[in-house]
Amino acid sequence: MSPDTARLEAPSFRAGDVRRLSRHVGEVRVPKVGWIRFRWSRAVPDGVKSYRVTRDRAGRWHVAFAAIPDPVPAPGTGEVVGVDRGVAVSAASSTGEMLNAPGLRDTEKARLRRLLRKLARARRGSNRRAKVKAAIARLKARESDRRKDWVEKVSTDLAQRFDVIAVEDLQIRAMTRSARGTVEAPGRNVRAKAGLNRGILAAGWGGLVRRLEDKAPGRVVRVNPAYTSQRCSACGIVDREARESQARYRCRSCGYACNAEVNAARNIERAAGHVVSAREGPRVAGPVHREPQRDLLLVG
Template identity: 70%
Template sequence: MTVQQQALKDFHQAMSHFFASTHRRPTWRKAGGHEGFRIVAVKPGDVRRVSRRVGQVKIPKVGWVRFRWSRAVPDGVKSFRVTRDRAGRWHVAFAAIPNPIPAPGSGEVVGVDRGVAVAAALSTGDLLRVPGLRETERARLARLLRQLARAQRGSKRRARVKAAIARLKARETDRRKDWIEKTSTDLARRFDLFGVEDLNIRGMTRSAQGLVEAPGHNVAQKAGLNRGILAAGWGALVRRLEHKAPGRVIKIDPRNTSRTCNACGHIAGESRKSQAVFSCVACGIRVNADVNAACNIRDTAAGHAVAARGGPPLGWPVNHEPQHDLPLTG
């Protein structure tokens, strides 16, 4: 099937889903975004390896196209998609569902608290941060944004500046995706069960600009918070965990997880002294705030697992008590 035929078939399927009220109406593609096409009915000989780092894929009406062999192509793939990102790079992705990562069988439950300064804090005390742009790269990005503001619309100079900005943004995105893949794989191999907060990320990152009649407040601060949440990869981390460890991710109510002392159970907003410090007003324990929240998430997830299984999780004692092994802060 040619690219044009497949595009018409995809559009027909999208409209069928819309009329069945299962999906939204398909919209016009924005220029420069989602560039690419899909090829189905791939034959066994349409993908071949040329060398250790180079492969070739056969595209109808085009012929053999070389690509970087970054990983092994699974047997029996039926389709692939060729895309072009805003940085001008072409990618080929083969449709294949990998096998889930088996649980280690230790019965260990871990709580994951997601934040902006610390992307993921574990109940074990580990603080995981997403690698972003370096200081020199951020300075260059700021210069390019100033140049973009001064460039005339439709000029070649503006196009060159936009391409340079897209390359920097793509570099940041690649690092975040790489971190998410490695972190989710490491967690799936180390722990049996994961407790995460059930967050409405789309609602949390909604713009506060408001309307002309009712303008929003602190719009710039809210926009900065939205960028921080999206840059931390909250949704992608949990989504990849659910893919790699299906049935082992428990989402809990996020209420009071950051205000509850994991040592004594006292709930008070005054205990959260800052972004990183939790000092309980009842028992006086002083711990990392993100790790304290992660331990509360872990204990709640463990309780849900006990209720679901009718007994303690594998490897846990019957009279399990919360683990108060939080690292004290200075």
């Protein structure tokens, strides 16, 4: 465990181990410590059997009660939405919505750059270096908190409005792997790849899909990401030259033009429809001899 983090898990939890003192203040009984006050942000659900007390890198303490929330009920409208995740636009839906994960403000970014310069000049092991590292951790924690809040709000909104949510089956860990290479075989464009990795992680790609699957179990479809950004959502032609810029897509076959992220999201939605149709299968009178389709994604 990192020296900057700490964790304490209670082996058991009783109803009397937590109590509310006021509207925003509560207390929890921590073994061998006693009663510890915390900010009461939401009601403690019934059926809690344990809790966890943690300290993050920014020096903040948190208490989390282990409980599985109920899934968000499906609206029952039969609507399907495709969600394309990107760097310039964190998430674009097939309905035309453009959603961006919040980050640090300009003033906060300027302060972070100053702190990083101070960190580079500080002597290792000094108190000054420890204080600068703590200030940087607080800024990073603020950015992470905003991203998590955005993920929770967007995932809940999508789960409440759509019956089926289609996303690309992206291997994010492989996509954000460092391009540094080794001493014998150094990587290429390492700085650009590092910037891309930071952009992917800052957009909250993995967190968004993970929370969607938690809130809408069985209603999230992962589709093959191949050619979703190159295919025209109107005529289906694949043309790698149709994307005129990061944000503009114009089909050279049928002339269809729209935002490139929205076009990809509509292709994802269409692919989800094919997956659902494949799950239902053909309606025939007699048995059909078919090879098993291992790559089909099942919904429901």
